[in-house]
Amino acid sequence: MSVVVARTSGFCWGVRRAVDMVLAEIKKGRGPFLVFGPLVHNPQVLGALEERGVGMSMDPSDAEGGTLFIRTHGITLEERASVERPGVSVRDLTCPRVGRALALARSRSREGYEVVILGDEGHQEVRAIRSYAGGEKAFVISGPGDAEDLPRLSKPFLMTQTTQDSEVFEAVLEVMRRRFPALEWESTICESTGMRQNELRRLLPKADCVVVVGGRESANTARLASIAREAGLPVFQVESQDELDPKTLKGFRKVVLTAGASTPSWVIRRVRGRLLELQGENVGRALGAVRTMVLGNFHVLPAAVAMGAASAVVVGNAAWMPAILSGALALFALQGLHTVLEAGFSPTPGEERRAFVVRRRNPLTISYFSALALSVVLSAFLPPLWGAFLAGAVGLFAAYSLPLLHSSGAPPSGVRSVPGSRDLLFSSSWALLVCIVPYLTLGGPAGPPAVAIWSLQLVLLLMGRSLLLDLVDLQGDAMLGRDTIPLTLGRRRSEALFWTCAALPVILVAFGFARGLLPAPGLGSFAGSLWLAAGYRLLIRNPFPSELSARLAADGSLFAAGIVPFLASIIFEARVF
Numbered sequence: 001m002s003v004v005v006a007r008t009s010g011f012c013w014g015v016r017r018a019v020d021m022v023l024a025e026i027k028k029g030r031g032p033f034l035v036f037g038p039l040v041h042n043p044q045v046l047g048a049l050e051e052r053g054v055g056m057s058m059d060p061s062d063a064e065g066g067t068l069f070i071r072t073h074g075i076t077l078e079e080r081a082s083v084e085r086p087g088v089s090v091r092d093l094t095c096p097r098v099g100r101a102l103a104l105a106r107s108r109s110r111e112g113y114e115v116v117i118l119g120d121e122g123h124q125e126v127r128a129i130r131s132y133a134g135g136e137k138a139f140v141i142s143g144p145g146d147a148e149d150l151p152r153l154s155k156p157f158l159m160t161q162t163t164q165d166s167e168v169f170e171a172v173l174e175v176m177r178r179r180f181p182a183l184e185w186e187s188t189i190c191e192s193t194g195m196r197q198n199e200l201r202r203l204l205p206k207a208d209c210v211v212v213v214g215g216r217e218s219a220n221t222a223r224l225a226s227i228a229r230e231a232g233l234p235v236f237q238v239e240s241q242d243e244l245d246p247k248t249l250k251g252f253r254k255v256v257l258t259a260g261a262s263t264p265s266w267v268i269r270r271v272r273g274r275l276l277e278l279q280g281e282n283v284g285r286a287l288g289a290v291r292t293m294v295l296g297n298f299h300v301l302p303a304a305v306a307m308g309a310a311s312a313v314v315v316g317n318a319a320w321m322p323a324i325l326s327g328a329l330a331l332f333a334l335q336g337l338h339t340v341l342e343a344g345f346s347p348t349p350g351e352e353r354r355a356f357v358v359r360r361r362n363p364l365t366i367s368y369f370s371a372l373a374l375s376v377v378l379s380a381f382l383p384p385l386w387g388a389f390l391a392g393a394v395g396l397f398a399a400y401s402l403p404l405l406h407s408s409g410a411p412p413s414g415v416r417s418v419p420g421s422r423d424l425l426f427s428s429s430w431a432l433l434v435c436i437v438p439y440l441t442l443g444g445p446a447g448p449p450a451v452a453i454w455s456l457q458l459v460l461l462l463m464g465r466s467l468l469l470d471l472v473d474l475q476g477d478a479m480l481g482r483d484t485i486p487l488t489l490g491r492r493r494s495e496a497l498f499w500t501c502a503a504l505p506v507i508l509v510a511f512g513f514a515r516g517l518l519p520a521p522g523l524g525s526f527a528g529s530l531w532l533a534a535g536y537r538l539l540i541r542n543p544f545p546s547e548l549s550a551r552l553a554a555d556g557s558l559f560a561a562g563i564v565p566f567l568a569s570i571i572f573e574a575r576v577f
């Protein structure tokens with residue numbers, strides 16, 4: 001089975017703007033927050049906002065102080081008159097393109113036109129446009145048949161709901177121009193809707209079936225499904241990956257995946273991931289095993305051992321290996337336990353890794369604690385200083401992660417609210433446990449400058465890896481209330497920082513080698529930077545990478561940076577240490 005994801009899937013400009021504005025208000029803390037009606041027609045977005053303290057009511061008088069948001073679909077003139085209340089700050093999140101349609105309806109109505117709206121009667125946006133177009137004087141039609149049934153009109157003006165199908169509009173226009181020679185019209189179908197529909201039409205000839213992701217109430221999602229249905233293809237309209245029927249879908253070879261304008265990227269990624277899983281089930285269990293390993297954090301253990309082994313061949317010696325193993329077990333355990341804590345209280349109901357971890361919370365927790373216990377046992381065979389550093393690392397993680405137990409979806413506070421604090425803590429812990437502490441406790445042939453260069457390039461590579469993962473899901477992180485570096489710096493600056501983190505290790509190691517501080521196998525660490533660069537290209541080309549492919553693209557760099565120097569030492573210098 002191959003899965004082609006439409007590039008225009010997911011949040012349109014208007015929905016992204018509205019969600020960003022709500023998140024910005026949450027940050028300012030001007031609560032309580034209430035939306036007059038659903039902000040958008042998507043259950044996951046509404047659920048995530050509710051977890052962040054944004055309620056919803058169909059009655060604006062429920063707002064008692066705080067901030068009242070007006071939904072993206074707009075509101076009627078009568079409703080607008082009722083939202084202004086003393087002590088309530090009103091934030092109008094009506095999409096500007098809907099706002100333009102409302103203004104057009106009002107001006108044409110005032111000019112004496114009989115406004116005909118092509119749209120779904122009862123949809124909030126159509127209710128709003130109709131109220132601006134003179135209320136009962138305006139007509140709502142849903143297709144060419146309704147256009148034929150319109151009464152005689154002397155000065156008709158045709159306009160559309162923003163999410164209408166452009167082909168239906170053309171068909172209606174043909175009928176109305178024939179019936180009303182004096183017709184004036186303007187399509188108010190929004191550009192984003194048109195592009196989404198056109199892309200789907202272009203992809204349909206390649207498809208055996210179409211999966212449409214979006215809220216059941218979403219008009220533009222329903223429109224996408226009907227476009228695919230009209231092309232004679234089987235269509236599966238789902239709100240989440242749980243609604244995919246494996247038995248039915250396994251019969252199709254080419255699946256086109258598209259999504260409505262209010263579908264968050266993490267939901268699209270999960271649906272795509274599930275479809276790829278079905279594909280994986282068709283080719284065997286290997287993919288399932290890799291997925292379990294990566295989503296359960298088990299790959300951290302061999303990655304840390306590989307990086308530790310590389311450190312040992314470049315700046316240390318064979319005596320480091322018990323310490324490396326103890327450190328790798330501790331990193332695996334602490335990082336895993338942090339994931340369990342974070343997943344348990346994450347307010348985003350759809351993240352793939354969170355769902356995986358929550359489903360297997362007990363066995364994973366037992367594995368992580370067992371690894372930590374093994375790490376402590378190993379440390380008994382190492383100098384006492386190692387045990388002291390290990391205890392310090394555990395204490396640091398506990399101080400950072402344990403507050404998650406009581407946060408229950410609240411925005412991060414204390415150190416956790418510092419953008420990138422998690423990434424910096426994890427990156428420096430890796431450098432400490434796989435290089436600096438083994439050197440301090442067990443010594444090595446290299447001098448402190450070499451160890452400093454090698455450790456710094458490890459931190460930078462790990463920061464680059466974290467930045468890459470954060471860049472993949474800016475939207476999901478924003479909904480979660482995470483304070484990541486890309487959310488603080490913005491995409492462009494974060495990308496510049498990512499490339500700096502990917503390039504600097506190469507410069508540092510090349511410098512260390514040129515100055516005779518690092519041996520030639522150290523140059524093998526370039527593989528980590530190359531992997532990161534390739535991973536970035538891969539992920540940027542794919543707007544909805546599955547969690548698994550994102551982690552392979554990012555975490556593969558750790559394996560590359562560890563294994564290649566180690567192998568280079570064996571192959572080119574015929575020595576392990």
Ligand code: SF4
Nearest residue numbers: 012014095097162190
């Ligand atoms: S689909 Fe178009 S009109 Fe509707 S919210 Fe998005 S950008 Fe605005």
